[in-house]
Amino acid sequence: MMVQKKLRTALLKLQAYAALYFSVLYRTVIQFWLIPNPPTGANVLTGGFAFLLLYSARMQLSLPVDSASMYTILFASFFIILIICGVLVVFDPRLRKPGAPLQVSAMAKLVSVICVGIILGCALVVLDTVFPWIDPLFGLANALGLSASSATFFAAGVAALFAFIVILTNSIIRAGGVRAFFSDLRNDVWSGIILIMLIIGVDLLLK
Amino acid sequence: MALSAPSGLFGFPASPGRAPRNRDLDLAWKAPCKFSLTVLSPWGSAALARRLLQVSLSLALLGLATSAGGCLAAETAQERLFCRDLHQQQQGRLWNDGLYYRASNGRIVQVAQQGVIARYRVGQLFYYVVGSEQQKDLPGVLNIKFVFRARRPIHRADRVSVYNDRWESYSQAQMARAQSDCAALSVSGYENFHLRKTRNYCLRFHFHQRAPLDTLATPDRRESFAFGDMIPPEPGLVETAWSFIGPRSAFAAPAGPPPETSPPAQVKSWIRNFNFGDADGRCVSITPQFPQGVDSVHLRINNLGSRLTESPYSQDWHLTFSE
Numbered sequence: 001m002m003v004q005k006k007l008r009t010a011l012l013k014l015q016a017y018a019a020l021y022f023s024v025l026y027r028t029v030i031q032f033w034l035i036p037n038p039p040t041g042a043n044v045l046t047g048g049f050a051f052l053l054l055y056s057a058r059m060q061l062s063l064p065v066d067s068a069s070m071y072t073i074l075f076a077s078f079f080i081i082l083i084i085c086g087v088l089v090v091f092d093p094r095l096r097k098p099g100a101p102l103q104v105s106a107m108a109k110l111v112s113v114i115c116v117g118i119i120l121g122c123a124l125v126v127l128d129t130v131f132p133w134i135d136p137l138f139g140l141a142n143a144l145g146l147s148a149s150s151a152t153f154f155a156a157g158v159a160a161l162f163a164f165i166v167i168l169t170n171s172i173i174r175a176g177g178v179r180a181f182f183s184d185l186r187n188d189v190w191s192g193i194i195l196i197m198l199i200i201g202v203d204l205l206l207k
Numbered sequence: 208m209a210l211s212a213p214s215g216l217f218g219f220p221a222s223p224g225r226a227p228r229n230r231d232l233d234l235a236w237k238a239p240c241k242f243s244l245t246v247l248s249p250w251g252s253a254a255l256a257r258r259l260l261q262v263s264l265s266l267a268l269l270g271l272a273t274s275a276g277g278c279l280a281a282e283t284a285q286e287r288l289f290c291r292d293l294h295q296q297q298q299g300r301l302w303n304d305g306l307y308y309r310a311s312n313g314r315i316v317q318v319a320q321q322g323v324i325a326r327y328r329v330g331q332l333f334y335y336v337v338g339s340e341q342q343k344d345l346p347g348v349l350n351i352k353f354v355f356r357a358r359r360p361i362h363r364a365d366r367v368s369v370y371n372d373r374w375e376s377y378s379q380a381q382m383a384r385a386q387s388d389c390a391a392l393s394v395s396g397y398e399n400f401h402l403r404k405t406r407n408y409c410l411r412f413h414f415h416q417r418a419p420l421d422t423l424a425t426p427d428r429r430e431s432f433a434f435g436d437m438i439p440p441e442p443g444l445v446e447t448a449w450s451f452i453g454p455r456s457a458f459a460a461p462a463g464p465p466p467e468t469s470p471p472a473q474v475k476s477w478i479r480n481f482n483f484g485d486a487d488g489r490c491v492s493i494t495p496q497f498p499q500g501v502d503s504v505h506l507r508i509n510n511l512g513s514r515l516t517e518s519p520y521s522q523d524w525h526l527t528f529s530e
Contacts (some may be wrong), residue, residue, distance in 0.1 A: 059395075059399055059403070060406060061403050061405065061406055061407070062392075062393070062395075062396030062397070062399050062405045062406060062407035062410070063393065063396060064365070064393040064395060064396065065395060066365070107238050112230055125485065128406065129404075134405060134406045134409070136407055138406060138411060138412070141408070141410045142408070145384075147384065147387060148387075148388035148389075148391075148408040148409050151408045152408065155406075
């Protein structure tokens, strides 16, 4: 009886955590400063999802998935993303308050948006196993005379673009419409930056 | 198209039973489709006229050979000669596909399934393909896989070297593009493409072909290109994930691991097109290019046949190198 009660409590806690985690995840928007703070350990969970989908996406594109390659790619890519995100936040005048400490939470939220976008991009590549969309893309790349690395960049770029469209759609819905979203120059600028970051991130990870 | 060469004209031996001289052999081995002409200094006007006639004839034959469907699939004079000698030596006892080479004494030797092979004495191998009555004049495809093993780590052990003999008909730019696109092909990428139907630009658009036979036409054909049991499996997702947090396994044992379990292995996969022709069997030449520093090779030849309904026929050789 006691064990059952403990198990029930543990399951309820797990369910509550998952609900909180996914509610934050679904609120991933371009306006990252509006995203609520994620629950403790959320980044580990996101990292786990990212690893799983990155592994599957790399496998789908016949890229090396051995531990040595994964080490290098994960380290290099996320290091670059973290640095770029950190630097970019500093340039936003609304996030940079004079005399105030550095907006670390804003940086973390921007990194979270980029990571979710990369996960989405990798998920789209994995989706190729069910809906083969990469083969026609490679065919087009071959017809254009592109090299193998350019063709992979092309596929990664398209996946990143789709991922961006998903996040942008979510942002527009939460902002209350297209006009409301694009009326703020800040949103426009960050949209462009996040799109570029996603293309760079997905391409680095699928290299 | 049958190509009968006057004796000694293309750098091949004058008499069928005699082994070619080394220089001729080298020329013929390196470029079986590019006929090398042996032009001697003229000793008189009659000799000069004869030479000129021979050169003209050879150029005409060369033109005919290349225009009649390309020299890649067509049987070369060298292969025809080898096949004739093989038939003579075996006295018609050739019922199965087999691998042969010509020894230094001129005799044709069959490569044993498990044996020793002299690295520097065997420059050319010939795979004898038994053709059926229905296969006459039909195109065929061989997939030749090499897994070279060594006690020491081998250069580019994590890459697959792929080659399709149709690349020989490419322009220089096309050839450079194919080689560049296929330079970084990983072993796991190659295996996943053939076994799990993942995407790969090099394999899809350069290595595999649609004509004269589609090498990816059926799942059976696609899978026949995989190395499968020839190479040790790479760690899966769980092992990879564990390697990030757990202790890392040693990449290679320093002293003498058993060759079959040792990770250092250099792998090659080639596609060789041929035409069954009108004879009962066909000798397909293979230039193996054994790399330096390797101790043994596991060779597998898959005969993909000439029809979609045929299942690939596979044969294996486990050979140790002697100097």
